[in-house]
Amino acid sequence: MADLLTRPFSWLNLLYISLAAVIMLGIVLFFVTYAIYFERKVIGWIQIRYGPNRVGPKGLLQTVADVFKLLIKEDIIPEKADKALFRIGPMLAYLPAFAVIAVIPYSEKIQFADVNVGILYYAALSSITITGILLGGWASNNKYAIMGGMRSVAQMISYEVPLIMSFLGIVIMTGSLNLIDIVEAQKDSTWFIFPQIIGFITFLIAGNAELNRTPFDLPEAENELVAGYFVEYSGFRFAFYYLTEYVYVFAMASLMTVLFLGGWDAPFGLDFIPGIIWFILKFMLLVFYLFWVRATFPRVKTNQLMGFAWKVLIPVALFNVLLTAVLKILNVY
């Protein structure tokens, strides 16, 4: 499938490419719909409630109804807002979120683009989203929104550093930035979660912060900032911000599966189950983890968050890089 891009240009190929993108969008939207449903269910169960259970059988259509409601809502742009930026904000936040999905290999065959610098592409594109969030916060001309936007920029920039550093260990081990190579390398040896346990933990924490989810959901801290950067947004623009958040959950969980959990690699030699199922299982585990944490922890404070990133996570991640490099030279790997 990935060779589509390298074939000579023809209208048919363009059609295939667009079709593949649309299918992927469908899958992602489906995921987001049910991730939200699943999240509400999990949190509900933890909180001894049922979670959504009224719209559709077992509440399965709840998110559909919610999204439908958002779409038919009146489109409100505050009078004092910067209209152009206000419109661009959600789009700018969403586009990179969808674009990063292209490089993630889901199984041997299912991948959209085999980019040589896969992780780098991911890291680079995902930072563009920050601009969208800051724009939204700034353009709303609301004090809560601007505070939320600023918090989010500070947070995302700080956490990008440990995030990237924590997968540097893997890059050193495999000598490649290509995600498929990384999975293949794990097939040959073991999943990188074991040799790279420090990297995995830092990635888990930094990834959580990067996703703006509890306990790092400061930009939208309900109890301080009401809703943070999207406080003025409603209707489908709000839906876009919301979607962005969950698409990133999708992307981040996929990336983590690929980097640390061996992608589609079957454990214990259980090869007869197709790789894609393994991928989905591991992926779900990580997504569940995110929801579980959300139901358990309180939120950290801005200064603690920054202090934690610069004083704890980055040194630890750096140490991990160093350790990996030394072990590599000593030929342990």
Added chain:
Amino acid sequence: MFTKKRGEINVWGKGLLQGLGLTFRYLKEPKVTIQYPDEEYVLPNRFRGIQYLDPEKCIVCNQCARICPTNSITLSGKPNPDPEKKGRVLDTYEINFEICILCDLCTEVCPTEAIKMTNKFELASYSRDNLLKDKKWLENNNTNVREANH
């Protein structure tokens, strides 16, 4: 005074893990939600819902209207149509549920238990006018009436 127990090791992150363990355990705990409109919410007999009125018993003594802290009861009597009997009978009786705070004082003072509490509490309505309940409505509100006022 909030000292730790002796021998308790305190590693950073222990509390976090404890919390995670607890919430994980709760995943399969039975749910406490009552599916309200489908499932009936059972209220104890003493519950103070909307009043039931028995106009036959009322002796128009006006005590309920006087005790009401929000003045939500208005009532009037007329001479007994049966000339043989003395006393007055109830003519009109209205409770304004916009302001009634369901405090139970009216039922407490009523000497004949003409007015009693019921377990009905669903008063939601689209218009404020619907909240003014008259004698007839109160008389028909005769399900789940409280057994004793005192």
Added chain:
Amino acid sequence: MELRTEEMLLNIGPQHPSTHGVFRVVVKVDGEKIVEATPVVGYLHRGTEKIAESLTYTQIIPYTDRLDYLSSMLNNYALVQAVEELMNIEVPERAEYLRVIVMELSRLASHFVWWGTAVLDLGATTPFIFAFRDRELILDLLNEISGARMTFNYMRVGGVKWDAPEGWLEKVRDFIPYMRKKLKEYHQLVTGNEIFLARVKNLAVYDGETAIKYGLSGPNLRGSNVKFDIRKNQPYSIYDRFEFEIPVGENGDVFDRYMVRMKEMEQSLKIIEQAVDQIPEGEIQAKLPRVLRVPEGEVYTRMETSKGELGIHLVSKGKDKPYRLHFRRPSFINLQIFSDLLVGNTMADLPAILGAIDIVLGEVDA
């Protein structure tokens, strides 16, 4: 290079998720730091004190339900206590015991709401639901005895409205071990959590002297290591018969106030346990004339609610209605220190500090 910054005026409330009602605070922020804060209260003012002047004493009781609506039983008691003091009424034993049981249950319910919301303000959602689950059990118990879930109107001058229904005391007794187990879970979920600790330790510290100067009472005072609880220092009702401790904090930070309340819940359970064991049979209402005429005089009575000292200043001119009735509302007075605590802290601390003060707007605005 000097960065040019500007202070920003931020209006938090009256509609804001963490102001617990309709409380408004205008803060001047420098980035995230708060440099000035002005609380604005009064959005829920109903003039209870003035209304009370035109009501008979029995009619005022339902109004006290609506002051601190999270612990109405305690407010009920405050009023009847004042009237009984002025009229010199001997309340039957059983009534006193019932009062203590429902009051302590009410205190627990109020502390549950505080625990749930204070931690919710820090961003954790699950504790809130847990607290409400347990509060629900208390409300069911109180519903059974008084006929209402929040606005009980249960106490009467000289006694209580109802005797405990059959089996009620057993239910209360069963509730105690259940709650002890749940309190452990509360600690497991929140108290040890490192994120929580990092947020509340050494936050908004004041010492006992400052607390007294501000007139603080209740856990806000005890958190700063002042051992003052009216139930012990000036026992009312029959509190001198029970064995319980007064937990105090050491440093006077948000965490100590948190811990004081958590320990207080345990003590409340202990009191209920003793009361349920000791309760005698007998009358629940003293013999009183139908119309209560309080002799001319003036009285100030006080009691310990879940928020602090609830005092009642009652002036009577010998009529069936009070000449003047004043409530010393602990929430209102505890709130006075709020703006001073905010200065120098960040926006994220605002809900934490407000949560630790534990206000109820119904009582603040009266």
